[in-house]
Amino acid sequence: AQSVTQLGSHVSVSEGALVLLRCNYSSSVPPYLFWYVQYPNQGLQLLLKYTSAATLVKGINGFEAEFKKSETSFHLTKPSAHMSDAAEYFCAVSTDTGGFKTIFGAGTRLFVKA
Amino acid sequence: ETGVTQTPRHLVMGMTNKKSLKCEQHLGHNAMYWYKQSAKKPLELMFVYSLEERVENNSVPSRFSPECPNSSHLFLHLHTLQPEDSALYLCASSQAQGLAGPYEQYFGPGTRLTVT
Numbered sequence: 434a435q436s437v438t439q440l441g442s443h444v445s446v447s448e449g450a451l452v453l454l455r456c457n458y459s460s461s462v463p464p465y466l467f468w469y470v471q472y473p474n475q476g477l478q479l480l481l482k483y484t485s486a487a488t489l490v491k492g493i494n495g496f497e498a499e500f501k502k503s504e505t506s507f508h509l510t511k512p513s514a515h516m517s518d519a520a521e522y523f524c525a526v527s528t529d530t531g532g533f534k535t536i537f538g539a540g541t542r543l544f545v546k547a
Numbered sequence: 548e549t550g551v552t553q554t555p556r557h558l559v560m561g562m563t564n565k566k567s568l569k570c571e572q573h574l575g576h577n578a579m580y581w582y583k584q585s586a587k588k589p590l591e592l593m594f595v596y597s598l599e600e601r602v603e604n605n606s607v608p609s610r611f612s613p614e615c616p617n618s619s620h621l622f623l624h625l626h627t628l629q630p631e632d633s634a635l636y637l638c639a640s641s642q643a644q645g646l647a648g649p650y651e652q653y654f655g656p657g658t659r660l661t662v663t
Contacts, residue, residue: 442587465649476551476637476654477590523590527649533578533603535649537590 435460435526439538447546452496452511454541456524459505466507467525467535468498477523483507494518519545549573551655553638559661560628568623568658570638578643579621580652581613584635596621597643628662635659 440455458464465484469477481492488500498509507524521542527535551572560566572579581593595603596615610632612624621638639652 467651469654474656476553476639476656477652478654479651482651533580533595533597533649534592535652539587539589 435464435528435534435536437524437526437536437538439522439524439541441541442539443542443544445544445546446514448516449513452509452514452518452543454509454522454524454543456498456507456509456538457505458507458524458526460526460528462528465527466498466500467527468492468496468507468509469523469525469537471521471523471540473520480509480522514543514545516545516547519543551638551640551653553636553655553658555658556656557659557661559663560625561663562628562630564628565624565626567625568636568638568660570621570623570655572619572621572638572640572653572655574640574653576640576642576653577618578641579615579618580639580641581621581623582637582639584637584657590637594623625660628660630662633660633662 436459438457467482468480470480471477480496481490483490483500491497496511521540523540524538525535554569578597580595583591593607594613599615610627614622635657637657638655641652642650
């Protein structure tokens with residue numbers, strides 16, 4: 434069975450500071466991993482995805498994530514936070530044997546202080 | 548219209564009402580999903596349709612009834628709901644899963660449902 438754990442339901446950073454959102458997964462087979470972002474009153478939007486190619490994945494809006502199999506982690510980072518990054522971020526895991534079932538984490542709300 | 552659209556955006560209904568949520572995707576995808584998003588809980592997958600056939604039904608109460616008349620449209624029919632059903636209902640679409648691995652999902656903005 435697959436699962437996703439996002440550490441920290443809320444993260445607060447200052448504008449210009451490093452953003453680090455943590456995600457750990459559990460999967461008995463090689464996983465596909467995703468980060469989605471949800472802005473207020475909107476649906477989820479894909480930031481980036483890992484599908485067993487490069488372990489460092491670059492996404493939109495300057496975000497990137499690194500797949501670390503030994504740590505079963507897929508943390509999301511951005512070197513310099515912008516006010517517009519304030520949103521909720523979801524890590525998700527799926528497998529090619531999991532059919533259509535993508536498991537989402539509980540989400541981390543990012544606050545950016547001026 | 549582009550992407551995934553959902554109507555209505557907000558819905559207030561009594562426990563004895565019958566209403567329907569509509570989702571339409573303009574992306575040429577052939578899989579569609581309903582999710583329930585409640586405060587402080589992970590996204591819950593409710594139903595999945597692939598090529599207009601239901602392939603997932605995650606123990607959802609029968610008061611929720613999905614319908615997928617074609618690959619572009621998805622409905623969620625609601626009747627005799629409970630207050631705990633109040634949530635944001637999200638529709639998503641994707642390519643059907645295949646040898647290339649799971650495809651990312653494209654989400655609509657959701658319908659905010661309040662059951663009184």
